[in-house]
Amino acid sequence: MAVQKYVSNKMKYNKVLLKDPWLSSYVPKTVWFSITALEDMLKTYPVVFIKPNSNHRGNGIIRVKKVSQQWGLFGGKPSYELRYSYKDEVKTCYLNGVINEVVNEINPNKKYIVQQGIDLATFDGLPFDLRILMHKPGKRWQISGWLARVAQKEQIVTNHIRGAKVLTLGQALNKNTHLNAVDLTMKLGDLAQQISQVLGSYFDLRILALDMAVDKKGNLWFIEMNSDPMFRKMFKKINNKEMYENILSTRNYIIKKYKHRRPKRRL
Ligand SMILES: Nc1ncnc2c1ncn2[C@@H]1O[C@H](COP(=O)(O)OP(=O)(O)O)[C@@H](O)[C@H]1O
Ligand SMILES: [Mg+2]
Secondary structure, eight states, rough: OSOOOOOOHHHHHHHHHHTTTTGGSSSEEEEEEHHHHHHHHHHSEEEEEEEEOOOTTTTTOEEEEEEEEETTEEEEEEEEEEESSOOOOOOOOEEEHHHHHHHHHSOOSOOOEEEOOOOOEEEEEEEEEEEEEEOOOSSSSSSEEEEEEOTTOOOOOOOOGGGEEEEEEHHHHHTOOOSOHHHHHHHHHHHHHHHHHHHHHHOOOOOEEEEEETTTHHHHHHEEESSSOOHHHHHHHOOOHHHHHHHHHHHHHHHHHTTTOOOOOOO
16 A cells, blocks of 8 residues: 555654653553563563564563562562463563563564553453544544454453454443443543544554553553554454444545555654
8 A cells, every 4th residue: 555654663653652742641651672671660560561563463472460479588579470462371480580581482583662561441351452443534534433352361462363352442331330431432532533643644644543442440541553454354343334334435535545645754
């Protein structure tokens, strides 16, 4: 597609959002992976995610979660649980073990980020996040479709390709009766517009998908953006014909209208 260039550098688009004083508060703390960076992040946050900077589809992701702290004569020694997006294993170890394991698991030829883990709201006890499809057919961004993706049991990611179940936004939010679904939906819409405005103008985009999250307390978070989003299977499953057709027709309109332009490359 010549409409736009592919953007997959997670650190880069986070930095673009961090320049905006309002949007920065929705971006989880993210640093480049190094052993000291991981140690520091584990001191600060109860859960961290280690992710390849430019992968997608939930590939190569590790979650480290603090599980307990046994207090002895010489102070506490926390232990951690490790889980992976790409295999079923679970490991529990002390900090040294975590570092060894992560260094062993990651691909030395790739850059990784370490990110504050968000305590995702759940549906039937399983975490979910939100996929929002954004289009800019003319001067403005519009929300063409959105849905919730519920992680498969024992899975740490909510990618559709990794077995997530899809629900409408309402189904997922209404089940969390302590949250105000109407209020959240409005805030989410505003936030998605603002984020698309900022990222869209920086990277010269007209189509993008945002992975957003609601935590258990009802705070909204930006997880990532996709400039070549998969949507067909996912959006077909929620059985909202009007939404699906709107997505397809807006997308086709954009592709037809802008296919001959030369998008700026800002990576
Ligand atoms: N910081 C985080 N806190 C909680 N869950 C996360 C976090 N980062 C990623 N995830 C989970 O992992 C999934 C995949 O992460 P994402 O950054 O979107 O990578 P990918 O490009 O592989 O899709 C997210 O949709 C979400 O379910
Ligand atoms: Mg994603």
